[in-house]
Amino acid sequence: MNKIKQVRFSTMGNRAEDSTIVSMMSEALTKPDLLSLAAGFTDNEILPKEKITSIVDKLFLESTSSEYLQYGINQGRSKFRKLIADFFSNYPNESADYWSAENIIVTNGSQQALYLAAQILCDPGDIILVQQPSYFVMLEALKGLGVQAVSIPTFENGNINFDEFSKLITGYQLVNKIGRIKALYMVTYYANPTSQCLSLDEKKKLGNFINSLNFSLPVIEDAAYREFYFSEPYSAPSTLSLAEFKDLPVLYTGTFTKPFATGLKVGFACVTDNEWRNNILRVKAHHDFGTANFNQAIIEQLLLENTYSDHLHSIQIHYFKKMRLLDETLRSEGLNEINWNWEIPTGGLLIWLKGPDALDTSIGSEFYKSCIENNVIYVPGNLCFAHGTPLNYVRLSYGAPNNDNLVEAAKRFVSVAKTFS
């Protein structure tokens, strides 16, 4: 519309920038032949159309009431929350102590849990400590809230450099800014973008480190990809079950719909600190007064039927094969011979590539433009760094494309990489 007078926005409204993801997507949409290794979508081919239809039929035929189509309660269905707690406390080495219906809040995907967690802890100018690299949508959300993401110092192999971490903390103490550090955020299983898991040893060290601090550092553990293991669940339990974290406020977030049907968007947070959980619940009521009850009822039924594990098994095999196909195509096309390196993931939906040191893969770079020209798109790795950003990483997703497209996209990518080698 033609504005006569300008709308005056809040600090947040003015802070909002065009999302890099959104602009990438719109670019992609204009090119019909473009193949995407960027989108974090799952594979349409294995979405459980039949299972969901049969669950909805069953709810219709067997429910004595229509309550599953009515408003639910803000925290989420209590039976469903109990089933969530049961499901996760059955993971290897996981304890049931903190996995309780009472501690769980059902959310609109795990994304909303992350947003609420940050919103409740941080004022603009506050700091959340993050891995490097980290989940880039979380980095964007933090930016939107005016929160500064500061990277936890790590070694080249991804392990935390606790000496440097100590110095970082001391630095904030010296300038009297320790009060600004509000939480530590980490993706612990088949992380986006690296597909790495945080080892038991690293988790324990981190817990001890946080316990040694003279201020409260709540932990946000993002386990959105935990169910995407290829052969068996990763052995380290969540921070909820580790003695080193038992006195620390922990928020664990996960999702039932990324491994099942992303279109249903049902996630959850399990929060050990009562005050943190209650504050999140209050703001959740302002956001939407509770996640769609129908969607919760569907996942609840899935868990009741005990068929979720079978479903997980089938997607694990499916994505393992696709990962292999992408990895092998990159190799057979020769990417590993021109100074590109990557680890073969043991789970997840992503391969994290390190290109030649001098290469710039960021949006607008010659490499990026050449990929678009050659009808293939990826996520530039620099988007996954809060600062101190290297420019030579690339995130490839094998979730959505079918096998033919996956192979073709990988070939296009490698052929561009060769022209830059």
Add this chain to the structure above:
Amino acid sequence: MNKIKQVRFSTMGNRAEDSTIVSMMSEALTKPDLLSLAAGFTDNEILPKEKITSIVDKLFLESTSSEYLQYGINQGRSKFRKLIADFFSNYPNESADYWSAENIIVTNGSQQALYLAAQILCDPGDIILVQQPSYFVMLEALKGLGVQAVSIPTFENGNINFDEFSKLITGYQLVNKIGRIKALYMVTYYANPTSQCLSLDEKKKLGNFINSLNFSLPVIEDAAYREFYFSEPYSAPSTLSLAEFKDLPVLYTGTFTKPFATGLKVGFACVTDNEWRNNILRVKAHHDFGTANFNQAIIEQLLLENTYSDHLHSIQIHYFKKMRLLDETLRSEGLNEINWNWEIPTGGLLIWLKGPDALDTSIGSEFYKSCIENNVIYVPGNLCFAHGTPLNYVRLSYGAPNNDNLVEAAKRFVSVAKTFS
């Protein structure tokens, strides 16, 4: 958990208070015989179990892909947005100019649209002008954001007192605080809590008034109850279609699931100002990256089938009968003879009662406690006022209870009222 160190919350986290609604609900849950005229739930009896099951079956059988179970786009399904625009531009006197897919954002119920609208406009300390009385969940959400709700001056009959409104604005101008006023929020059809509609004449006057101001005053029009008319749609079009509002930034919000199946939680905002809409979209992506695609696909299918109007017709008759039953029971029990007054609604789910001037119906009052003791609960009217709060109003909802419970609850309410007369 036993906290060693205290979590430090954001200003918002610290601002969060126990929700009045939540505490009311928990109170209700502890009393098995309590009948509720408080909850804004709809009637389980007429939830479209069969229709939704058949739509899901149809999506399964007829869709060539599983895309309806995949992530959607942040703004919402484009076909669905087009259908929303078509549906609403067909209302009497409504113009199609601003009803476009491009202007529409699909949200998690209309609640999320309201939250985002306010979040994008207001910093703590800012002001949103509201009707008196107004929707109390919105008042709570504004409080959570640190936003001050200031009542628009009205006459006893509910019409806006524009002379006083002018003085209010001048007052803010004199103290240099006009920049704090960020929007005007109003519920325009069968409003919660009064069940009144804003007349065409009032809307036009309001538009002219806002145009005469020397600052931008965006309008948030909440039409969540618009489809709950008893005989025919209310004649006044939305602000989107009025010449008086054509140069003003307008956000219209509505819902498909309150009249259909609240458990699906699909609402929308239609926003005329590009910048306002884009900023909302950016923050929506941080909240949840788009409303559940599956739920949108169900409502899309409903609109495609052209059966939504039939459904609306059946619920309109249903709620009309329930409204009559509640109204007649209150009368036959003699409430109108002991200084209580109310208008018979022409739509909506609520009856708004004015009690004797001296009566206090607020939470914790003798009247409130006596109602709880007699196993009936209502929404105290004072919760619906931003300030200058009268204590003698009551909101009764006839949405959820079955006929027997509705009559019994009304009898209990009147019997308590008699002991206070």
